[in-house]
Amino acid sequence: MLVDNGVHGDSRVQKIARSAADAGWEVVLLGLTAGDPSTWRLGDADVRLLPMPDPLARGSALRRTAVRFLLRRSAGPTPTPATAPTPVPARRGARAIAFGAVRRAIRPYERARTAFWLRARGDRAWRRLEPALWDYEEVFGPVVDALAPDLIHAHDFRMLGVGARAKARAAAVGRRVHLVWDAHEFLPGIKPRRDNPRWLPAHRAHEREYAPYADVVMTVSGNLAELLRQEHGLAVTPTVVLNAPLAGTSADAPDLRALCGIDAATPLLVYSGAAAPQRGMDIMVEALPRLASAHVAFVVNADTDPYVRRLVTRAAALGVADRLHVLPYVPHDQVVRFLSGADVGVIPIHHWPNHEIALITKFFEYAHARLPMVVSDVRTMAETVRATGNGEVFRAEDLDDFVRAVRTVLADPAQYRDAYDKPDVLDSWTWERQAVVLDDVYRALLAGSAR
Structure with a gap:
């Protein structure tokens, strides 16, 4: 099971992992940490947090910084001390205005760059537009391959690509891996996670490329299921597993x-x-x-x-x-x-x-x-x-x-x-009712497999 967060605070992921383990499946839940790796048990599920280096994300940021530098230089030389205003507030204001002007110049550049790569590469354009998505492959890919799972449950859009590539690598060596894609939200309808014109087109292209690899698509509501069916031309409407809570609650909750x-x-x-x-x-x-x-x-x-x-x-x-x-x-x-x-x-x-x-x-x-x-x-x-x-x-x-x-x-x-x-x-x-749906999906995919 794959998720692009630290597991803590993600109730859907925790409930799915624990319920699957309670039903008898051997569950390893892989998440991310900015610190040292850690492991713990979630019921009978094994949780492992993997350190997340981001060399490609940093490289992308450095490239954007270089573009800003070139645009700033093209706007003309920096004023010399003799010609620049001397009061500190004025200089700060000038820098803020200059930065705003550079930012306005960058956005058309980013839009043009996005349009070019989408035309040139189609859905594969995310490799140029959002190379940081490869960072997830670097972290998760070797671990997933070593685990040699029968089924990968990929949570949300970033993990879809990781799961799909692991499925393809397994197939190349003659091993069958089933992929469940759990779409938590409708990607075209979200507010972009970063303030740049590339983020949403790149992630949509990534999702479109890998959606066909999913054996089952799962999501959180009937309306979202229908939107996903239309967006990706799915032959089967996604299975709905609501984000419902457990019917039983702990007696030791804080007041x-x-x-x-x-x-x-x-x-x-x-x-x-x-x-x-x-x-x-x-x-x-x-x-x-x-x-x-x-x-x-x-x-x-x-x-x-x-x-x-x-x-x-x-x-x-x-x-x-x-x-x-x-x-x-x-x-x-x-x-x-x-x-x-x-x-x-x-x-x-x-x-x-x-x-x-x-x-x-x-x-x-x-x-x-x-x-x-x-x-x-x-x-x-x-x-x-x-x-x-x-x-x-x-x-x-x-x-x-x-x-x-x-x-x-x-x-x-x-x-x-x-x-x-x-x-x-x-x-x-109730989650108890949703857990039955989840188990039915796994059973249908892995009929006859050892548990």
Whole structure:
């Protein structure tokens, strides 16, 4: 099993590895670390984190630096001390303006370069546009070959190429390897991970090249499955394995309210998950002055994230710093019990294509915590909340409408909690049910293989 992160904090990957091992499969989960290699057991699964050098990524960065240098030189000579302004602020401003001008010149260059290589190489163009993808091959490839697996479960788009190449190498020596590609998101619909014109075209080309190698494509929602089928011309619609939580929860989860220093009567709104501007968390901070005694808890991946720090600073400017609490993740099997201490689960995400097509992990976690929800009007989630009756929908990025929705839920939370008692609502949103689907996929691929 392959994943391009450190495993910790990736509940889907952890649940899949552990469930497969519980079902009797021999599982080795390979992830990445920026430090020394490490190993541990996840239930009966063997987890190994491999150090990630990035010589090609650094080489690509150096090439971009060289382009900036040449463009700066082409703009003319650097002013001599006799002609340059002397005050320090002015010189800093001049450098900022110069850098902005260089950056504007670089982007057309990068777009032209991207278009050239796509025309010249087609889907193989990623080798020129995003050579850092080879760094993953350098790290994972030799280890996968040494393990000689019968099945590779490749998580998301970067690991697809690693798994496909390992499958091809095995076939070249007469060994059959099955490849499961687990697409966590729709690549054409995501916000690019880096601010340059090459990132998305390069990664899409990489994905298109290797998608045909997958024996089974797996994903997180029916809508995403259909988009993947159309994008890659798949003969079979991908199998859906929801990002649902375990039905059973740990009894030793921390007390959310105690960590926030509030009593049971204080209204508490929680946001759990990755922190990023497109996640819309700022609206929760902006609403605090208008929500009387309510508190907000951000359960996020890093309290040092620049976006999170900006939100903390903004809360202080609004005079509500004492009502904003930034807390770290808990282990995935404690999440539901931990979140159940809140009054409202909030999902304020903005309108991005990937946000429209799936019920994200925190939706299911809030549901099993029996939290009333306040969610933005992204398509799939809004439709589900309206149909289920477990919360209120507000217009994304609309502060007034967000405040209205929160006040409505806090006025009568019991009616929203009662929605979870409807037949087959929570039962269909459990990891235990998803694990059966996962095991069926493996069994069908490896029928007759030793386990």
